[in-house]
Amino acid sequence: MLNMMRLLLIYMSFTSTIGLTAQADVQDYIYTHKDIAIEEMHRTGIPASIKLAQGLLESNIGQSSLSKIGNNHFGIKCGNSWQGKEMYKEDDDYGANNQLTKSCFRVFESAYDSYVAHSEFLLNPRKSYRYGFLFSIPSHDYISWAKGLKKAGYATDPHYAEKLISRIEDYALYQFDGSSGPMARVNVSNIINNIKDITYSHIVQIGESLQSIAEQYQLDPNILIQSNNIHSPIVVGQELSWSKYNSNNDATFKTSHQKLHTHASDTPD
Numbered sequence: 001m002l003n004m005m006r007l008l009l010i011y012m013s014f015t016s017t018i019g020l021t022a023q024a025d026v027q028d029y030i031y032t033h034k035d036i037a038i039e040e041m042h043r044t045g046i047p048a049s050i051k052l053a054q055g056l057l058e059s060n061i062g063q064s065s066l067s068k069i070g071n072n073h074f075g076i077k078c079g080n081s082w083q084g085k086e087m088y089k090e091d092d093d094y095g096a097n098n099q100l101t102k103s104c105f106r107v108f109e110s111a112y113d114s115y116v117a118h119s120e121f122l123l124n125p126r127k128s129y130r131y132g133f134l135f136s137i138p139s140h141d142y143i144s145w146a147k148g149l150k151k152a153g154y155a156t157d158p159h160y161a162e163k164l165i166s167r168i169e170d171y172a173l174y175q176f177d178g179s180s181g182p183m184a185r186v187n188v189s190n191i192i193n194n195i196k197d198i199t200y201s202h203i204v205q206i207g208e209s210l211q212s213i214a215e216q217y218q219l220d221p222n223i224l225i226q227s228n229n230i231h232s233p234i235v236v237g238q239e240l241s242w243s244k245y246n247s248n249n250d251a252t253f254k255t256s257h258q259k260l261h262t263h264a265s266d267t268p269d
Contacts, residue, residue: 025061026171032062033073036115038176044119045135049142049173050149051118053164056171065089067114070107074118078104080203080237130201140177142168143185153200201241204234213240 033055037048058075059067066072070087078086085107108114122131130152137144143165150161157163168174169182202213210230214221219242224230227242234240 022061025063026056029056029062030171030173033111033115034176036112040115040119041139041177044123045139046119046122047139047142047145048176049168050145050164051115052173052176053146053167054118055115056167057163066105067111070105071111071114072105072108073111073114076106076114076117076121078106082106084108127201140174140179141183142174142177143183200243201239204236204238204240206236210234
């Protein structure tokens with residue numbers, strides 16, 4: 001019985017140490033990247049809290065292979081216009097016979113460059129039909145931003161928005177937006193609730209077919225055919241787009257940051 005108690009105490013001490021270490025890693029990550037997140041918020045309007053929460057989540061607190069080897073904290077893929085260094089790993093791209101294939105990811109010179117590239121990805125004029133409405137949301141409204149990113153299809157995880165929000169509130173990331181406390185859930189912007197139609201897009205990769213792309217996004221292939229007026233085989237580099245909701249809403253969302261200097265990229269998420 002005494003030995004069991006000792007083992008239990010050792011286990012509790014071990015797990016407590018792990019928890020404290022993980023907490024320290026999170027705080028180190030936040031301290032290291034908060035300045036660039038705030039700088040980008042002032043430049044673009046993207047909440048610093050959102051950028052930090054996404055960085056924490058997608059880089060696994062800076063411990064993922066993409067972030068450690070490639071300084072890529074947001075999982076930004078190469079796209080057709082990328083001319084820098086590359087690294088490959090399995091993600092969510094499927095090739096011939098619907099087999100999971102290695103995806104091409106950008107390699108950055110520094111984490112700073114990755115944070116800036118994340119902003120430019122969301123600001124890309126070619127993706128304004130998809131992410132443009134986000135820039136109508138105030139930079140302190142991290143809840144609407146989180147839900148907007150999910151609704152725009154930034155990530156396939158159904159709990160993506162809540163994961164961002166929980167990190168923002170657990171680690172008080174809202175302070176970097178200039179807020180003194182967490183948002184009340186009743187204050188969520190109506191912008192998100194009023195969105196009737198979101199358009200999605202995909203750049204065809206080597207070895208992909210309409211069937212594999214449709215399965216990747218859980219779509220009927222006929223939706224891709226009809227939405228893109230396809231009468232011949234798809235080709236590598238071709239952009240396919242489709243709407244998630246059947247709606248006649250043709251409202252366009254315009255960003256208030258159109259004077260910003262942006263670099264057009266074609267990075268598939």
